[in-house]
Amino acid sequence: MKRQLAILGSTGSIGTQALEVVAEHSDLFEVYALTANNQVDLLINQARRFMPEVVVIANEQKYPELKEALEDLPIKVWAGAEAIAQVVQAGPIDMVLTAMVGYAGLRPTIAAIKAGKAIALANKETLVVAGELITALALEHQVPILPVDSEHSAIFQCLNGANGNPIEKLLLTASGGPFLHKSREELVVVTKEQALKHPNWHMGAKITIDSASMMNKGFEMIEAKWLFGVAPEQIQIVVHPQSVIHSMVQFEDGAVIAQLGIPDMKLPIAYAFSYPQRMKSQAPRLDFNQYATLTFEEPDMERFRNLAFAFEAVRQGGNMPCILNAANEVVVAAFLEDRIGFLQMSDVIEQTMAKAPFLAKPSYEDYVQTDAEARRIAAELF
Numbered sequence: 469m470k471r472q473l474a475i476l477g478s479t480g481s482i483g484t485q486a487l488e489v490v491a492e493h494s495d496l497f498e499v500y501a502l503t504a505n506n507q508v509d510l511l512i513n514q515a516r517r518f519m520p521e522v523v524v525i526a527n528e529q530k531y532p533e534l535k536e537a538l539e540d541l542p543i544k545v546w547a548g549a550e551a552i553a554q555v556v557q558a559g560p561i562d563m564v565l566t567a568m569v570g571y572a573g574l575r576p577t578i579a580a581i582k583a584g585k586a587i588a589l590a591n592k593e594t595l596v597v598a599g600e601l602i603t604a605l606a607l608e609h610q611v612p613i614l615p616v617d618s619e620h621s622a623i624f625q626c627l628n629g630a631n632g633n634p635i636e637k638l639l640l641t642a643s644g645g646p647f648l649h650k651s652r653e654e655l656v657v658v659t660k661e662q663a664l665k666h667p668n669w670h671m672g673a674k675i676t677i678d679s680a681s682m683m684n685k686g687f688e689m690i691e692a693k694w695l696f697g698v699a700p701e702q703i704q705i706v707v708h709p710q711s712v713i714h715s716m717v718q719f720e721d722g723a724v725i726a727q728l729g730i731p732d733m734k735l736p737i738a739y740a741f742s743y744p745q746r747m748k749s750q751a752p753r754l755d756f757n758q759y760a761t762l763t764f765e766e767p768d769m770e771r772f773r774n775l776a777f778a779f780e781a782v783r784q785g786g787n788m789p790c791i792l793n794a795a796n797e798v799v800v801a802a803f804l805e806d807r808i809g810f811l812q813m814s815d816v817i818e819q820t821m822a823k824a825p826f827l828a829k830p831s832y833e834d835y836v837q838t839d840a841e842a843r844r845i846a847a848e849l850f
């Protein structure tokens with residue numbers, strides 16, 4: 469029996485690489501559902517090639533185009549956010565890869581967990597926004613959450629064989645992005661074109677900006693807290709510009725276990741799909757002669773204030789990380805449209821965190837309201 473996959477965000481960077489993994493291992497996996505936000509042409513090509521049962525386009529205006537292009541095939545074509553939350557519940561699906569961007573991942577992830585589907589989690593915002601709710605639901609429904617984020621996959625791999633020995637500390641590595649050694653003065657004037665040139669990873673626009681501002685690492689710290697049940701104080705961010713060590717676990721005897729490799733998202737995707745097995749890969753192997761020097765440094769939370777905001781948000785808890793995420797989504801979209809400066813993004817996030825109403829014990833409906841309210845507040849600040 470082939471494992472049936474739903475790939476949410478199939479036209480994005482993770483989604484397309486996930487389909488490459490499926491194509492390489494078509495004896496093991498089958499695509500049951502593909503969903504995309506906007507990129508209808510690519511979704512059509514993917515549907516014709518992988519022949520899923522269902523495709524969903526989130527943007528309902530693109531529905532007629534998608535429907536018409538697939539008319540000759542026995543593929544169901546749906547549209548809208550509601551349809552994405554529906555499709556993940558389909559009986560035959562074994563695993564749902566959440567690879568869409570941002571807050572939009574929350575609702576379908578909840579629906580998939582409630583339907584008992586294993587989650588391959590690439591959408592870190594789901595855990596940033598509502599980590600407490602998601603981890604409690606996963607426990608209640610006995611659903612595994614397998615990390616696809618490379619750092620968290622690394623930690624997950626390091627913990628296999630730990631035999632329940634407690635984690636003393638997680639060492640979360642960070643490339644530092646394209647602006648690692650830029651001064652505050654230089655950061656004032658950096659452009660989106662510069663920010664979009666990540667030194668080691670080719671990713672979607674939103675996460676690439678998050679990497680440049682180091683919000684991505686702040687989010688990953690929150691993601692790690694929920695995935696591995698550690699306190700934020702147990703998570704140390706280690707800037708490692710070569711991105712060869714994907715993250716590490718320190719145990720109580722002082723031993724540090726690391727996972728290394730060439731930066732390639734197909735490895736963590738494949739590992740989540742096939743866990744606990746490892747599948748043969750043709751990808752290039754890590755050649756230590758090519759990486760004569762691996763370097764490490766401390767992150768600078770004064771130049772990269774987003775990191776400090778993430779620690780503050782998770783310290784306060786409740787809906788504060790949801791506020792952090794909503795404000796960040798607003799400013800990153802604006803930065804990509806040249807409507808806000810690079811450092812100004814952090815100012816707006818800080819002010820939104822101060823202004824949005826705090827809730828200590830939010831329900832799902834509270835998160836929905838908090839997200840909308842924080843977006844409204846953030847948008848008025850610039």
Ligand code: MG
Pocket residue numbers: 617618619688
């Ligand atoms: Mg990552």
